[in-house]
Amino acid sequence: DGGITQSPKYLFRKEGQNVTLSCEQNLNHDAMYWYRQDPGQGLRLIYYSQIVNDFQKGDIAEGYSVSREKKESFPLTVTSAQKNPTAFYLCASSRQVNNEQFFGPGTRLTVL
Amino acid sequence: AQKVTQAQTEISVVEKEDVTLDCVYETRDTTYYLFWYKQPPSGELVFLIRRNSFDEQNEISGRYSWNFQKSTSSFNFTITASQVVDSAVYFCALSEAPKTSYDKVIFGPGTSLSVIP
Numbered sequence: 001d002g003g004i005t006q007s008p009k010y011l012f013r014k015e016g017q018n019v020t021l022s023c024e025q026n027l028n029h030d031a032m033y034w035y036r037q038d039p040g041q042g043l044r045l046i047y048y049s050q051i052v053n054d055f056q057k058g059d060i061a062e063g064y065s066v067s068r069e070k071k072e073s074f075p076l077t078v079t080s081a082q083k084n085p086t087a088f089y090l091c092a093s094s095r096q097v098n099n100e101q102f103f104g105p106g107t108r109l110t111v112l
Numbered sequence: 113a114q115k116v117t118q119a120q121t122e123i124s125v126v127e128k129e130d131v132t133l134d135c136v137y138e139t140r141d142t143t144y145y146l147f148w149y150k151q152p153p154s155g156e157l158v159f160l161i162r163r164n165s166f167d168e169q170n171e172i173s174g175r176y177s178w179n180f181q182k183s184t185s186s187f188n189f190t191i192t193a194s195q196v197v198d199s200a201v202y203f204c205a206l207s208e209a210p211k212t213s214y215d216k217v218i219f220g221p222g223t224s225l226s227v228i229p
Contacts, residue, residue: 094217097210098210104156106156
């Protein structure tokens with residue numbers, strides 16, 4: 001089955017720790033995205049990538065880092081520099097930026 | 113600059129009522145694409161429709177219909193005979209024809225729909 005997987009579903013982090021959220025797609029899509037969603041809020045774009053080995057900062061990139069070494073993978077690292085990382089993180093992919101996005105099930109990150 | 117406005121933050125309707133979710137967009141491009149997504153309580157967004165700027169035909173899919181009007185820069189979404197399973201947050205989104213690696217999709221703030229049994 002084609003789709004997007006995100007792991008883990010729930011993640012707990014102590015303050016000061018870096019954590020990496022996984023996002024994998026087998027849809028052969030060129031573009032991939034990371035969004036953050038806070039309770040009752042909309043989607044905010046963290047990073048996006050239109051092609052392998054290239055990515056761009058979104059609206060709230062500070063405290064986050066990504067890599068795009070393979071077409072199917074776009075991991076997101078939440079660093080200790082992110083002051084308020086507790087949120088719901090969604091990964092998505094699309095054939096190109098003007099095509100519909102397919103979303104993963106999300107990772108809920110909680111900082112203890 | 114691109115912008116998507118969904119002025120209705122929350123809407124509540126009684127089951128079987130019709131409801132329209134508004135979406136107004138801004139873009140300088142003549143070629144662009146509009147989308148609607150549904151986010152049920154589980155959290156995963158589901159794609160509903162994609163429309164390009166050259167196709168102003170309205171679309172109907174079961175109880176769902178979309179009204180695209182370039183003259184008013186609107187792409188409204190109507191649910192007919194609403195059901196409890198329609199309760200979700202609905203997002204409208206806009207992207208322009210890709211030109212650079214900086215092009216991206218802009219999402220509206222979302223409208224939370226509650227259908228009361």
